[in-house]
Amino acid sequence: MSESPPPYRVLARKYRPQRFAELIGQAAMVTTLGNAIKRDRLAHAFLLTGVRGVGKTSTARLIAKALNCIGVDGQGGPTIDPCGVCEPCVAIAEGRHIDVVEMDAASHTGVDDVREIIEAVRYSAVSARYKVYIIDEVHMLSKNAFNALLKTLEEPPAHVKFLFATTEVNKVPVTVLSRCQRFDLRRIPADTLAAHFAHVVTAEAVEAEPEALALIARAAEGSARDGLSILDQAIAHGTGLVTAGQVRDMLGLSDRGAIRALFGDLLRGDAPAVLAGVRAQHDLGVEPVALLHGLLETTHGVTRAKVGGGDDPALSVEEREALADWASRLGFATLHRLWQLLLKGHGEVQAAALPLEAAEMALLRVVHASTLPDPGELARRIAGGEVAMPAAPALPSAVEEAQASLMKSTVAAAPPRLPADVVELEAMLGGASEHLLAQQVHDYARVIRFEPPVLDFAAHPRLDEDFTRRLMAVLRKATQQIWTVSLAEAPEAAAPSLYEQQQATEADERARVLAMPVVQAALAAFPDAALESYTPPHTQSPERSAHA
Incomplete structure (x- = not known):
């Protein structure tokens, strides 16, 4: 009778790292651990934290291997490069080593579960060099369980090592954190994940388009396990070839080419084309919120390209060229306004009872805003006496009303006139809620020169550089002009302060x-x-x- 084939193992388990060299994206941590092992400076407790799927539990098992490996000849010691073939390495990899105990804190939260560990640590390891306790999702332990563990965690026997893993380190008590050597595992970059997935599909004898692997890497959001699960599904979804189109269909992602076309329609203010593009994507099964998400990513990509933030290796050559072209033609003010409008629309679509209609309305708002002049430029034109706006295509009446409202608000927000004398200066400061400055101006400011935006006051013990600095900052904010305020030693040329004038008036009246x-x-x-x-x-x- 023939033997039945072994059961299928999902990719996330099949390609779990068995050596530190296979642990992707965590080079800094591996270097630190390697140095600690070489110099025999091993902590008694390690805390591994990071988002899901970055290798916390796998790293804990690798540390257990590194501490207990005896080498091929059975004479080896702790090493950052465990052999993987000795009995401790094999047993730990298979999860059956008697001295390496794994506990899921999500299902063992009580003090009784911890008490079992406390009692067991008193006994030496049966066959390994170190008795290792791996506690996953350690933040799930109860407060009493943490308290019971503290003393043992601080002074464990020499043959015991604790390895904690958690996704929510902020929930771990500080008393526990202070007793552990902490390693923060980073999110794995998308290009690193894509390269890793390329090795996996080669090992699985499956063909995959580079763009498809890039899409999976981006969807994984830094998690190797999530990415391998998506890749597993993509392989099953296809017929020996994983294509970008299949991945988009499987994940409900919008076509990036369609997103770029929609982004271009938004910039041109072509409302009918925008509505047609939204409907076409909806008919293909793309969720409206995913459409807004894609437009936000494009806006972010254009802005990064404009500031020279570096190319995203997960993007195709066509995408990079499109982003660079938009970056050369769009200003920062336009990009930031686009981002704010799309971000607001994204939130509205998420909470809307009618997501498709909400997405259309949000994008129409972007279309209309794209035809409006920049408020800063409009303010400069008004200040310069250029009331007439440059020629522009005919706008819908709603947009004309919005433009008129913008002009009105800009005129209303025009900078106030400069103060004519020190009395108006004091009143301006009081109106700006700068009462301390107003009081200093009233009591001690003896004017030598009052030619806004240039002010010269006589030096006074109660007026210092901080006074001039704050006064210039407040006046600049209030008048939108750069001011120069100085203190000079010229009392004979200075007019009396408002307080001195008030005192003189009262003396004359008396x-x-x-x-x-x-x-x-x-x-x-x-x-x-x-x-x-x-x-x-x-x-x-x-x-x-x-x-x-």
């Missing part, structure tokens, strides 16, 4: 009151009398007056 005949008669009749206070008529309330 002298005038004292010179009144009725007041002179009162002082003569009452020699001990004195004028205590006086409020000038223009500031006093009706019931207040001079009193002696």
